[in-house]
Amino acid sequence: MTLSHDLDLPVGKSENGEVRRAFVDKLFDDFTNGRIDECVAAFTEDLRMEVPWQAPGMTRKCRSREELHALLTWTYTNFVPFAISASQSWELDPDGLVVLYATDAVRERTGRPYQNEYVGLFFFEDGKISRWVEYHNPMITIVALGR
Numbered sequence: 001m002t003l004s005h006d007l008d009l010p011v012g013k014s015e016n017g018e019v020r021r022a023f024v025d026k027l028f029d030d031f032t033n034g035r036i037d038e039c040v041a042a043f044t045e046d047l048r049m050e051v052p053w054q055a056p057g058m059t060r061k062c063r064s065r066e067e068l069h070a071l072l073t074w075t076y077t078n079f080v081p082f083a084i085s086a087s088q089s090w091e092l093d094p095d096g097l098v099v100l101y102a103t104d105a106v107r108e109r110t111g112r113p114y115q116n117e118y119v120g121l122f123f124f125e126d127g128k129i130s131r132w133v134e135y136h137n138p139m140i141t142i143v144a145l146g147r
Contacts, residue, residue, distance in 0.1 A: 017091035024099055024122055027129070028084045034076050040069045044130040051134045055142050079105035079114055079144075097122045107144040114144035 023042065030038040043049075049062040049071075062068040076082055086101040098121055105114040116136045123131040 014091060017089070017097065020091070020097040020122065020124055021086070021089045021099070023124075023129070024089070024097065024120075025086055028086060028101065031072060031076065032083045032085070036069060036072050036076060039072055040065045042129055043068060043132075044125055044128045047130060047132075049132045049134075051136070053135050054138045055147070058138070058141070078108055079103075080108045081105060092121070092123075095124050097124075105144075107146070110144065110146040112144045112146065114140065116140045 027039055027042050030036075030042075043065060045065065047062065047065065047068060049060075049068055051060045054060065060071060062071055082103070082105040084101060084103045086099050088100040090098045092098060098119065100117070100119060102117045103114060106112065107114055118134055118136040120135070121131070121133040122129055
C-alpha cells in the first residue's frame with residue numbers, strides 16, 4: 001500500500017482499479033475532444049448520473065443515455081475551449097473508483113473562466129459505467145454562467 005502525496009490517503013493498486021482508471025481517462029479524453037457519442041457509449045443503458053451539489057434549480061440527474069448525451073453536448077458547446085482531466089484515483093471495492101479531476105474551460109457566452117475541481121464516484125457494471133456521482137463547487141459554476 002502506498003500513500004497519496006496530495007491527500008495522504010491509502011491507495012491500493014489492482015488490475016481492476018487500473019482498468020477503471022484507464023476507462024475514466026478515456027471518457028475524459030473523449031469529452032475534451034467532443035466525442036460525445038463515444039462518451040455516452042461508455043455507460044450502461046440504465047445509467048444513473050447525478051450532480052447533487054448545485055445551486056437551486058440547477059441540480060442535474062440523468063437516467064438515460066439520451067439525457068446524458070444532452071448534458072454532455074450542452075457542456076461541450078457552451079464552454080469553449082473545454083478540457084477535463086483526472087489527477088488521482090482510489091479504488092472502491094468491489095466495483096467503484098473515486099476520481100479527483102478538474103476542468104479548464106471558458107464559458108462562451110460570458111467569456112468567464114470555468115476552472116472547477118471535482119470528486120467523482122464511478123461505479124462499473126459489465127465493463128461500463130453504471131453510476132457517476134459528481135461533487136464540485138457550485139459557486140464556480142454560477143460565476144462562470146453569469147448568474
